[in-house]
Amino acid sequence: MDLDGECVVVTGGNSGIGAAIVRAVAAAGAAVIIDYRARPEDTADLVQEITGAGGRAVGVEADVSTPAGIDELVSAAVDHFGRLDAFVNNAGIEKRHSILEVTEDTFDQVIAVNLRSAVFGTQRAAQRFIEQGTGGVVINVSSVHEDWPMPGNLSYCVSKGGMRMLARTAGVELGPHGVRVVNVAPGAVNTPINEQTMKDDALRHKLEGTIPLGRVADPAEIGDVVAFLISEKARYVTATTVFVDGGIMQGSTGL
Numbered sequence: 653m654d655l656d657g658e659c660v661v662v663t664g665g666n667s668g669i670g671a672a673i674v675r676a677v678a679a680a681g682a683a684v685i686i687d688y689r690a691r692p693e694d695t696a697d698l699v700q701e702i703t704g705a706g707g708r709a710v711g712v713e714a715d716v717s718t719p720a721g722i723d724e725l726v727s728a729a730v731d732h733f734g735r736l737d738a739f740v741n742n743a744g745i746e747k748r749h750s751i752l753e754v755t756e757d758t759f760d761q762v763i764a765v766n767l768r769s770a771v772f773g774t775q776r777a778a779q780r781f782i783e784q785g786t787g788g789v790v791i792n793v794s795s796v797h798e799d800w801p802m803p804g805n806l807s808y809c810v811s812k813g814g815m816r817m818l819a820r821t822a823g824v825e826l827g828p829h830g831v832r833v834v835n836v837a838p839g840a841v842n843t844p845i846n847e848q849t850m851k852d853d854a855l856r857h858k859l860e861g862t863i864p865l866g867r868v869a870d871p872a873e874i875g876d877v878v879a880f881l882i883s884e885k886a887r888y889v890t891a892t893t894v895f896v897d898g899g900i901m902q903g904s905t906g907l
């Protein structure tokens with residue numbers, strides 16, 4: 653994979669899947685803008701890790717749930733590295749509740765962080781790609797739950813379902829501009845969002861029992877796919893979703 657000379661923005665880039673994407677694209681030669689909201693020390697460590705290995709990375713604190721926050725990231729890419737080649741809408745939160753429990757505030761918060769950010773991240777990145785005249789790639793980190801119900805996780809599933817149609821609709825609209833839009837849909841991954849499940853042996857085994865590959869993913873296994881999809885090797889992939897789920901969505905007990 654060769655991303656030499658390219659500049660990639662990763663939202664929610666200082667932990668979990670985001671940090672793995674940062675590592676994967678930096679290892680492929682890209683300069684990276686690492687967006688974050690919390691734990692500046694983790695961002696500093698990640699920047700140090702990448703620059704120490706000869707790569708290029710800058711941390712930027714920005715709230716991607718507002719278009720103003722997105723604009724800060726695009727400007728940082730241009731100011732620091734002179735261009736933008738890929739924008740990864742990765743930032744996300746998960747708040748467990750059912751349709752009977754959900755409140756307006758919680759719903760709005762989940763939609764703002766997961767979906768609103770991805771809509772305006774796609775818009776602002778596409779505007780920049782068109783202005784640059786280079787084309788570009790938007791990757792949305794969705795979830796198997798963009799297409800698969802998870803009872804008790806209503807707002808999260810609705811937000812990811814919205815991302816599913818974002819990739820398809822924006823992908824169709826932006827194709828003529830040389831801009832690709834692709835969703836990467838992870839299954840269960842060992843990240844802070846799943847901390848509760850991973851800490852509880854019984855829950856973890858129950859989850860692993862539903863995964864044909866028999867284990868939860870390492871974040872790097874998602875990062876590698878994102879780096880591939882950004883690269884020229886994936887130049888004909890757009891307006892669709894690549895599932896990286898160990899087969900969880902097709903799992904069957906066979907009974």
Ligand code: BGC
Nearest residue numbers: 746795796797839840845846
């Ligand atoms: C969710 C996890 C869930 C996994 C598989 C992910 O998108 O964040 O909570 O375990 O999907 O269902």
